[in-house]
Amino acid sequence: MKKIFSLLFASTLFFGSANAQILSEQNVTINMDLQPVLQLSIEGPEQIDFNFTEIDQYYAGIVKNGANVLKVSSSVSFDLWAAGLSQGNVAALCMDQLIDYQGGGAAGLNTVPVTALELHQFPPNPLVTAATATCDGATAMTDESDYSQAFAIIDNATNLPTALAGNNCIYAPAPTTPYIAPQMTGVAGAEEKYIAGGDGTTTCSVVGGSYLTNSMNFSNGAGGAGTGLPVNPGYYFVMDYRIVPGLPASFPMHIAAGNANGTALTLAAAAAAAGNLAVAGNYASPGVYSMYVKYILAEDQ
Amino acid sequence: MLKNFFLISMTFYLFLSLNSKGQVLELSSFQKKIVIDDFSEFTSNPTLYAATTLSFTYAAPLAGHWDLVAESFAFNDNTYSTQGTAAAGAADPFDEEDIKIRAFNECNTPDIDYDISGASPNINHLSSTLFRNIGATGTEKYIVGNLAARGNTPGDIGSPCAGAPINSTGSPSSDPQSHTFRIDFELDFSNFPATVMTPGFYTYTVNFKAYDDANPGTQIGNTVSFSLEIEILPVLQMNISSLQNIDFSFSDINKYISGAIKYGATKMEVNSNLQWDLTAIGSSFTNDQSSGLSPFWDIIASYSSNPGGSSNIPLSALEIFQNQPNPQPGAGAGARDYSANFTTPPSGNNNIEVATGYLSFLPVALSGSNLEKSIAGSIDPLFPSSMGPGSYIIDGGGAWVREQFSYTISYRLTPGLPATFANGAPLIAPLYANPGSYSMRVKFILTEDQ
Numbered sequence: 001m002k003k004i005f006s007l008l009f010a011s012t013l014f015f016g017s018a019n020a021q022i023l024s025e026q027n028v029t030i031n032m033d034l035q036p037v038l039q040l041s042i043e044g045p046e047q048i049d050f051n052f053t054e055i056d057q058y059y060a061g062i063v064k065n066g067a068n069v070l071k072v073s074s075s076v077s078f079d080l081w082a083a084g085l086s087q088g089n090v091a092a093l094c095m096d097q098l099i100d101y102q103g104g105g106a107a108g109l110n111t112v113p114v115t116a117l118e119l120h121q122f123p124p125n126p127l128v129t130a131a132t133a134t135c136d137g138a139t140a141m142t143d144e145s146d147y148s149q150a151f152a153i154i155d156n157a158t159n160l161p162t163a164l165a166g167n168n169c170i171y172a173p174a175p176t177t178p179y180i181a182p183q184m185t186g187v188a189g190a191e192e193k194y195i196a197g198g199d200g201t202t203t204c205s206v207v208g209g210s211y212l213t214n215s216m217n218f219s220n221g222a223g224g225a226g227t228g229l230p231v232n233p234g235y236y237f238v239m240d241y242r243i244v245p246g247l248p249a250s251f252p253m254h255i256a257a258g259n260a261n262g263t264a265l266t267l268a269a270a271a272a273a274a275g276n277l278a279v280a281g282n283y284a285s286p287g288v289y290s291m292y293v294k295y296i297l298a299e300d301q
Numbered sequence: 302m303l304k305n306f307f308l309i310s311m312t313f314y315l316f317l318s319l320n321s322k323g324q325v326l327e328l329s330s331f332q333k334k335i336v337i338d339d340f341s342e343f344t345s346n347p348t349l350y351a352a353t354t355l356s357f358t359y360a361a362p363l364a365g366h367w368d369l370v371a372e373s374f375a376f377n378d379n380t381y382s383t384q385g386t387a388a389a390g391a392a393d394p395f396d397e398e399d400i401k402i403r404a405f406n407e408c409n410t411p412d413i414d415y416d417i418s419g420a421s422p423n424i425n426h427l428s429s430t431l432f433r434n435i436g437a438t439g440t441e442k443y444i445v446g447n448l449a450a451r452g453n454t455p456g457d458i459g460s461p462c463a464g465a466p467i468n469s470t471g472s473p474s475s476d477p478q479s480h481t482f483r484i485d486f487e488l489d490f491s492n493f494p495a496t497v498m499t500p501g502f503y504t505y506t507v508n509f510k511a512y513d514d515a516n517p518g519t520q521i522g523n524t525v526s527f528s529l530e531i532e533i534l535p536v537l538q539m540n541i542s543s544l545q546n547i548d549f550s551f552s553d554i555n556k557y558i559s560g561a562i563k564y565g566a567t568k569m570e571v572n573s574n575l576q577w578d579l580t581a582i583g584s585s586f587t588n589d590q591s592s593g594l595s596p597f598w599d600i601i602a603s604y605s606s607n608p609g610g611s612s613n614i615p616l617s618a619l620e621i622f623q624n625q626p627n628p629q630p631g632a633g634a635g636a637r638d639y640s641a642n643f644t645t646p647p648s649g650n651n652n653i654e655v656a657t658g659y660l661s662f663l664p665v666a667l668s669g670s671n672l673e674k675s676i677a678g679s680i681d682p683l684f685p686s687s688m689g690p691g692s693y694i695i696d697g698g699g700a701w702v703r704e705q706f707s708y709t710i711s712y713r714l715t716p717g718l719p720a721t722f723a724n725g726a727p728l729i730a731p732l733y734a735n736p737g738s739y740s741m742r743v744k745f746i747l748t749e750d751q
Contacts (some may be wrong), residue, residue, distance in 0.1 A: 018726070021749045022381075022382075022535055022537070022660075022748065022749050023537065023660060023749070024538065024746075024747040024748075025539040025744055025745065025746055025747070025748070026539055026540045026543075026569075026744075026745045027742050027743070027744050027745075028541075028543050028544075028545070028546075028547060028567055028743045029545060029546045029547070029740060029741075029742050029743075030546075030547050030549070030619060030712065030740065030741050030742065030743060031546055031547070031548045031549065031550065031551075031601075031738070031740050032548075032598065032714060032718065032738070032739040032741075033547045033549065033550040033551065033552075033613075033738050034551050034552070034604075034614075034716065034734060034735075034736050034738070034739060035550065035552045035604065036604055036605065036736035036737055037549055037551070037553065037557060039554055044442040069407055069510040073718075074718075074719075075551070075554065075716065075719065075720045075721065075734075076605075076609070076610060076719070076720065076733055076735075076736060077609055077610065077720060077733055135664065151733050177582045180362070205609065207731075207733065208555055208557075208718050208719030208720055208733050209718045210557075210558065210717055210718050212554070212558070213558060213718065229467065238674075243338070244575070258718070269398065289422045292323075299605060299608075299609065299736075300609040301607050301609065
């Protein structure tokens, strides 16, 4: 009986359990950790000393040419700037006084602003070269926005730089906010400085790249003279430093009258922090002073 | 309903029983199924031993002698593929002639040389030792006896029944050596791999009948039917040896410039009884959910609070390299596979194809993909091509080369500086890739050639 049932129902089983396998699939997951690489290497001494022991050094100042070379590699668009800072043991925005030689008397002040340090960069900020307009408003960027101008001449009659000739004082944020980026106002005389890049996004930055793959254009490739400039500027900078005490030692480069961008906020704040240092009759108290320069390489914000 | 059906069945059974009184053919089972689902079964002829046992009771008051035949009664197919023997116009389709049968008993009765031809077993009969087909539907072949009236037939020489009559009265219980037959089946896959054995569900029904030896062609007793169900499944086996996750970490500037390579990270091995294609598809959730309008990596995390770049990293930026060229790349121009060497900067010849879909794939034009590149074979509708059946395990004796069934895949990502993944599309430039954690997937698709 069971067999008969099997026979009768055999046809009903014909279409059972057909597991057609028309496709076989295997998946592999690819993960990518794209870490922001912002590498800034600095060549040169960790400590740069300015020893003012001769009178001419007070007059002319001391220049440290090529004291540091900055090399940048970045996977993202970036800005590079320098910030003049101290611990503020005298006052914010003033150099730290490590020792007081007690030679100053009542007129000797120890409020030497960090903006007394001047920087000079080569080559210029590529955005300045391109006169990019969008970073500081409608105004095309000028060399007030970087440190590419030559150090200003000191006038021997006035013991001051020619009026508004100075344009190399270091950007000096408040020590409590050392990473505040320089601001570009678009107003002549009120710009703060970048070494590369600028304030703002979109085109106000240097695109990611590296000095490693950059040609310095030593030659034109055909045996002739090259341009002598990086093909893609923005990844390699030679930095010079200068401090001019002046006589009397009032550090005249930082005052508004001597600076083309003397109304920049931090420059004005540092000048205010210096108090009466630049007032006739006052001078910097002899001693050992210290400050530091923080080079900041940041993803463009 | 079931009750009525049961009564009808009982009536049918009683009818058969009454008409076969004294001469009853019986089967131990009426149906068996054989499933072919492993590649190794295609390299030999699959065999089903003891599919059923045929027993014959020929008892008093009958006299005389009997012959026994098997009839190729019906063959039905329901194929799963258009490839191979079932294809229109196929020269030699898989059918009842590719299903062979063997009827064994202790007397070696089917091997008796009835024609006195000197050839044993009798080549026109089913054999006790060899598999033979019955033939086209409607054809009968003798298991015992032949068209001639031979009277008493002694057992085969050398068997325990030699000299003893075997085709007279007897029963499975009293004469099991002569009145029972073990029925074996064999599928003739000798055409494989030259011809694909079309996957499908096949049924083959064999009738067994007894004839009066003195009156050839005159049936005595009942007919019993046995159905063999054959399911040939498409075997598309892909063994993959790979890390589930392949991680690229770009933390050094030199990796951005030169890229990062994961050599031989994935190895694939293929067995297939069909013509096949193997291809790699790059995709992501973002890509699938946008139907290809956003062919970008999935963003797992962003490392920038105010990113100035783009997080739309093109999927096609992933490059893969296969260890040997595509043996059957198709005729189209340009890169047809991923065998081009990695170059710096990336040439674009190794960019992974980007597509959407799960069972069928649409190339994503924004990625520059057109599915022209495959690892083996081609799914390019304009220039189709396919790999033949075969296996990575052994060489096919000239039918296939096993190396062509095994591929090793390397991966590369080259962000570049700035990190624009310049080989991918759509372009990120003039922006750059925002730092972050990203993910995508590579689907390795082994599919029946269409």
